[in-house]
Amino acid sequence: MAGQIVLKRKIAAIFAADIAGYSRLVAEDEEETLRRLAAYREVVDDFIARAGGRIFNTAGDAVLAEFPSAVEAVRCAIDIQESLRTRNMAYPPSRQMSYRIGITIGDVVERDGDLLGDGVNIAARLEGLADVGGICISRAVHEQVANKLSVQFADMGAREVKNIPTPVHAYRVAMRREDGTYAPLQDKKASRGGTLRLIWRIAAAVIALGAVGVGTALYLDYRDPHPRQRDAAKAAAEALARLSATPASPSSSPSPAPTASSVVVQPAAAPQPQQSTPLSSAVAAEKFAPEAVPFVSERTRIALARDYVPAPDHKAFATTINGVSAYVSGQASDEAAKSAALDQCQQRAESSNGPRKCELYAVGDNVVYVHSKPPLPPQPWVRHDPMTERAFSAAEMPLVRDTGRARLEANYGAARRTKAIALGPGGQFFYSVGGDLVDDVVRRNLEACGAQAGTACIIVALDDAFVVPVPAVMKATGFFRAASHQAIAAESREEVARRLEAATSGWNAVAVGTAGRPGFGLNGDREETAIGGALADCSTRDQDCRVIAIGPFTVEEN
Template sequence: MKRKIAAIFAADIAGYSRLVAEDEEETLRRLASYRSVVDDFIAKANGRIFNTAGDAVLAEFPSAVDAVRCAIDIQESLRTRNMAYPPSRQMSFRIGITIGDVVERDGDLLGDGVNIAARLEGLAEVGGICISRAVHEQVANKLSVQFADIGAQEVKNIPTPVHAYMVAMRREDGTYATPQIKKVAKAAPAPNWMWPLVVGVVSVVAIGVSGFLYFTKLETSKDGSSSVAAVPSPVVTASPSPTPTTAMKAPMPMPTPTQSAAAAATPSPPAASGGKFSADSVPFISDRARGFLSNEYAASNDYKAYALNIAGFSGTGLNQPSEEAARNMALDQCQKRADAAQSPRRCELYAVGNSVVYTHGKPPMPPQPWLRHDATTEHPFASKDFPMVRDATKVRLENMFAPAAKSRAVALGPGGQYFMTLGAPSVDEATRRSLESCGALAGVACMVVAVDDNFVVPIPTLLRVTGFFHAASNSSIVADARDDVVRKLGDAMGWNAVAVGTSGRPGLGLKAADEQTAVNAALADCVKHDSDCHVIAIGPFTVGPTN
């Protein structure tokens, strides 16, 4: 065993048991997706995950600054991802961080440092970060964030109170929240003479309650009117990151699209089963396959079915002796094609006869135009510069996308999801298909990042890309300035950058010839009406420190 001092990071999901109870499969899929984001940020911040259990993550960092900066990046990134879901289905982490003496055994860490980090995580607000005084002393003058002192907190199984601070997360209106956490007060022990009295009172109450329940049961059982409402199971897609669905739970109404974040394109509502089949509405497939559906499939009057998956593979069953035979033939043909191409996506029935049975609806798509060429910002594709993905994905892009035949396109989602379409007949088709499939994976609209040999959006290199930038909902910008930022960015071509200071007043660098000029202009504009300015966005991306 080896003893050392380390910054310990503890995180878990608030309300995880409820999320699992409402929709286990969807929650587990999203947990895997969110964990990939968390793991990626920890690795980039030089951290090491030493233990996991269910939704919990324990990691060590070489410094408190690295740990807190990583926690902030994680919470900001996951908050953006949560915008795609109604409040009842959002998956938010609590994070606690301390510096402590720990013992390393077989790669795991043990000791008070780990226990205190876990207790601090329990004090954190949903989507928030709670740190110990030791961590605060290390980071207070090194990170441009604010802290709220919540004093000494008495926590379970820790003999002495832990002095804690909250990282004050910025509200939507640009102000900072100041958490008010009550200290846990220890109750004074009851005098010995009171115990007989307490036992007697409890016994009398128990007898009274039992009698009431007994007679209540007799009354309700006379007419058999007591009933339990059956709750139907939610629809679950086979893809790893489906368009979000919400478990039905009476009497709560289903959320409307307007309740989603205004920043992202609103996902299309699912098409109702039994809708009339139209070849023009089928997602993911090539234009050639769409032509087949418009002609051969539409003309067939016998038992028929059509199956597809989000990677664009499809299968058809025509002129079959029964509906079941048509279904089986379409699914079997589609799955064989997908398996031959080593696609991990499962095929599903889209249509039976002339009726749509596909329940996931159209994938969310961004507004058109999907692609705008700008010679100022376009530059040759390089997989090492591809934003928001892991190194393994960059290797895959280098080996598959870069050498593939034209036309090809790759779309990126706000949580790091991506999808590439290779060897399409046209750029338009490659663009459409990559956006549709990526949207189905992400559950929100994606963005085309590269087409053929070029990046077609500005790719920041001066700062690290952390997500998609939506000025209308960005909490770093004071609320009354967001519309002005949206208007000024508008159709501004070239390199654009946004900076903010401590009060959230934005500075803009617009239509610059290069990234550095845009950044300098944004900072110069920001310091005119704010202090401690830093860049939060370059082009279509939010950005943060490189280390």
């Protein structure tokens, strides 16, 4: 068939890792967490490269890599954990940043450098079974490495994991503790069983109160941070759903594919905490509202309101953060609807630019999306200012690495409108081209970028112009937040935030001296004017002044 996509299959050792408790770390101190994540990712990337591995996907704090050898994959994982354990010793336990790592050998499909398939999914599930700072491997990996590496393993037995039809036999790798000894290798079946018993008691209590069952489907990809807890939550919810399930006549309704091309790009330090739905929401699900669905176009939202909402059960809707989506209705069961929606969505995703993993967003009239809503900045999302707007140049894109700038140069600059770039504080960015409505394009880019970063992004470019002040004299290093910036004296932070909020046009700069007293250069017609004004103002209050912020960015000497 003309235009048919050719997919390459192969066997590979798949390595999946992400940071435990990353959402909490970001919430407590975003800037410090992002800086440390960047440093830790350099360590991880270096070890993977030296071991002959290849990173094929990143999603915020998560890393997916392939290795030609299971031995090298496990040896690399051990080296990473040992190195980061040493680094963590400089921080209190509440601020330590530790990875969980899962490794398997499996059959995968390669498309445009990305890998898909059960091998990737199983590695992610094993990562969820690993201890904080630990490694969990499949039986296939254990058979390859048991006699080749001088480490100990604990047999965890066969484990049921989400969306894998057969149990996965897992092993835990012994890791050294801070005192140099090895942690005891104890199984966690007892604690997991206790959690399940607690969930069933909760479910029984809800049934006794006469609650109406809610059918909930939790479809997890490699970003799922808590698979064990959600396994239990889903089991309880499905038990409730079986009490109230009613048959429906089968019919189907297709979902329109998005009209714009969109791409996610993450640098090595692209923070993205994805939060799981708490147990309580598995019992009291959020009602589906088309106008609240993230990532998709306004056209898709209208189609959902017109076709999906009134459609008969059993029905389901799936989407990616790119906005590729599909829905079905009138299926034989909820399970059939979930499977059909995911299959249709994934087929569309694999044939689009920048394929992404599809996830269930709704089953029936209930939202089952397992991640929190993407964070968004306050409105207005775009503020046009002739004094600061200038022509877009990929080479001047702030915070982004050279590889990302090269991609923007090739794919964004000459692309047709409407187009926009959303940027996160760690340098991750999301752009789309060929959209319809400006407001729609802006919203979707901010949602997708926010989902990847785990914090609000900003629109830095719209069509062919930078729409925020992008420093050229100085180098942008992150997002500026006066309320938490350590260089500013605590008693002055509120004043800095207030004065910047009032300065709504032109170039704005902030300087501080050794005592943290701020100086301001506001409403300047050029970057140099704002810098000079901030330094002059600061010198009247403090000593050894330096500029720390220009526009929305923290800065340093170029």
